[in-house]
Amino acid sequence: MPASCTIPHLIAEAQTTEETFLRHLFVRDQMAEWSKHPLIMARAEGVCYWDVNGKRYLDALSGIYVASVGHNNKxxxxxxxxxxxxxxxxxxxxxxxxxxxxxxxxxxxxxxxxxxxxxxxxxxxxxxxxxxxxxxxxxxxxxxxxxxxxxxxxxxxxxxxxxxxxxxxxxxxxxxxxxxxxxxxxxxxxxxxxxxxxxxxxxxxxxxxxxxxxxxxxxxxxxxxxxxxxxxxxxxxxxxxxxxxxxxxxxxxxxxxxxxxxxxxxxxxxxxxxxxxxxxxxxxxxxxxxxxxxxxxxxxxxxxxxxxxxxxxxxxxxxxxxxxxxxxxxxxxxxxxxxxxxxxxxxxxRDLCANVRVQGERLHRRFSEMAERHGVIGDIRGKGLFQAIEFVRDTTTKEPFPAAVGFGARVGRRALEHGLLCRFDPNWIAFGPPLVSTAEQIDEMAAILDRSLGEVLAEL
Ligand SMILES: Cc1ncc(COP(=O)(O)O)c(C=O)c1O
Missing domain, CATH: 3.40.640.10 (Type I PLP-dependent aspartate aminotransferase-like (Major domain))
Incomplete structure (x- = not known):
């Protein structure tokens, strides 16, 4: 039989985290770094994802501002x-x-x-x-x-x-x-x-x-x-x-x-x-x-x-x-x-725009409380369910954390470990949860970020 007629080898879902198999795919991240701890989502429901290892993530980012009406919407x-x-x-x-x-x-x-x-x-x-x-x-x-x-x-x-x-x-x-x-x-x-x-x-x-x-x-x-x-x-x-x-x-x-x-x-x-x-x-x-x-x-x-x-x-x-x-x-x-x-x-x-306005105010309150508690949030920006916090070492002078600390990224990675998906950068973190998010879910997302922020600060 000519090689072109052979049936290709299909890998099992459990194997999709193995580096050998990841070598066949480009993702958006730096490949070598990402493949050490590859995040591979297996399923989703409402405002949550589960990865192939069964770990749950609260989706404070709607994937990437996409899952507007929640996952698995009937x-x-x-x-x-x-x-x-x-x-x-x-x-x-x-x-x-x-x-x-x-x-x-x-x-x-x-x-x-x-x-x-x-x-x-x-x-x-x-x-x-x-x-x-x-x-x-x-x-x-x-x-x-x-x-x-x-x-x-x-x-x-x-x-x-x-x-x-x-x-x-x-x-x-x-x-x-x-x-x-x-x-x-x-x-x-x-x-x-x-x-x-x-x-x-x-x-x-x-x-x-x-x-x-x-x-x-x-x-x-x-x-x-x-x-x-x-x-x-x-x-x-x-x-x-x-x-x-x-x-x-x-x-x-x-x-x-x-x-x-x-x-x-x-x-x-x-x-x-x-x-x-x-x-x-x-x-x-x-x-x-x-x-x-x-x-x-x-x-x-x-x-x-x-x-x-x-x-x-x-x-x-x-x-x-x-x-x-x-x-x-x-x-x-x-x-x-x-x-x-x-x-x-x-x-x-479902008048989800009204829900966005209400939950957006709630999210802003949660961010303001974090700013008071930790003293490293210089600015809170955005509207509705599209908001970010900017981290600074000193809120009076607005001096940022040294680039080598990569503060925001460290907080974002820690949040990911604790099961929260958000957008992170060395100087800021953004939330963009699904428009269907409830007050309890917004609070849970904020609580994970709050804990992650506290932990990273304690390590500095
Ligand atoms: C504001 C904005 N414009 C354009 C784009 C490009 O969209 P896409 O990645 O779907 O091509 C993006 C993607 O993140 C975006 O955030």
Missing amino acids: RVIDAIKRQLDVLCFSPPMHGTNPVAVQLANLLAEVTPGDLSAVKFQCGGSEVTEAAIKLARQYHRLTGSPGKYKVISRYLSWHGSTLGSLSASGLKGRKTVNEPMAPGFLHVFPPTCYRCPFGKSYPDCGVTCATIVGDVIAMEDPDTVAAIMVEPIGHTGGVIDPPEEYLPILREVCDRNNVLLIFDEIITGAGRTGRMFAAETFGVVPDVLCTAKGLSGGYAPLSAMICRQPIADAFWGPVSENPGFVEGHTFEGNPISCAAGIAVLREILE
Whole structure:
């Protein structure tokens, strides 16, 4: 029998933690380090995971801000099962399917203002990239072909494809892949706790926002296509802007015929206590990108949603208008869209945004108590169930812990040992638990973090 016909060796689940077998898979972490204590999740229910060794973890991160309606949600699973029996894939070069049309219409209803035309993809990077392309093509179609530059922010994360990576502002993830695509500029984000301009809010005049207008003027407004921001930045440690920040960006964009793109990959689908952070901040962007919690992790799904006047520019006669030149094989996948509809119905019918607001306040109280008890939390930031604490050695001077201590990461790893999944960095820890989390679950998550923080402090 030729080698190509032999049946490959299948390993048992119990063997999936063995290094020999892990060598066949890339994960997101540093492989050599990760494989010493590989975390491999076997099942999940509600706000908990269990790994292949049977250990339970409270999921204070929704996987990675994804499991919005909790794990093993019956309504979503049933919707997917029903869809599996009807249609799993429709031809994307020729058309679409009823579920994609239904979800697009539902999104048009639940997004603020006249955001109403939707492009579906599978992940966050694909839709932030699509938004950049939409902005460039829109300006071409409307008589400003020279507008191509994209302004975004340092410390931001918009994705790992080359366009979305070029818009991102994290040197640690960019340098290794340089050179980036041309046409991307970066400005400082609204990190009020450590103002890049050495000012203090509110006397600062929100320079971090007004300076974006100056950057456009210096670059030449006829060359700038879009500004892309996360309403609340994640990777810089949950950067929650002052209330004037996004309205100023809106005004700057309007004045310069520049599209305002919100990356709501994390903040969408209820996470900040409204369906979208655009509502939380009272600003309607020209393009809104969302993913993660939109399908709750039940199938890959993301959406780029633009305002009606922008969509209209793509509806001209074929002789002068090619439509939106952007597409991927799995866009509008019926299984993913069925999951998306079920997740949005869960959020709307169970009023999970209200729960997010209540539990978000509770989480903030728990973080404030920890700050009082331990004296090493300098700042608490975020909205709803998307919050972070920043660690400092001295809360008066804001002096951080020495980099070699890796304080936040040590606390986060200790929490993991105690069965808590959260996002950790050397200087901060973030929580983003499922929107369905109860008061008791929030308290239990906070208690594990509190204990872990105390233990690490005692070791210093
Ligand atoms: C704010 C933000 N934008 C974009 C992305 C990219 O999404 P994906 O990893 O699904 O491509 C992420 C991923 O973490 C994100 O947090």
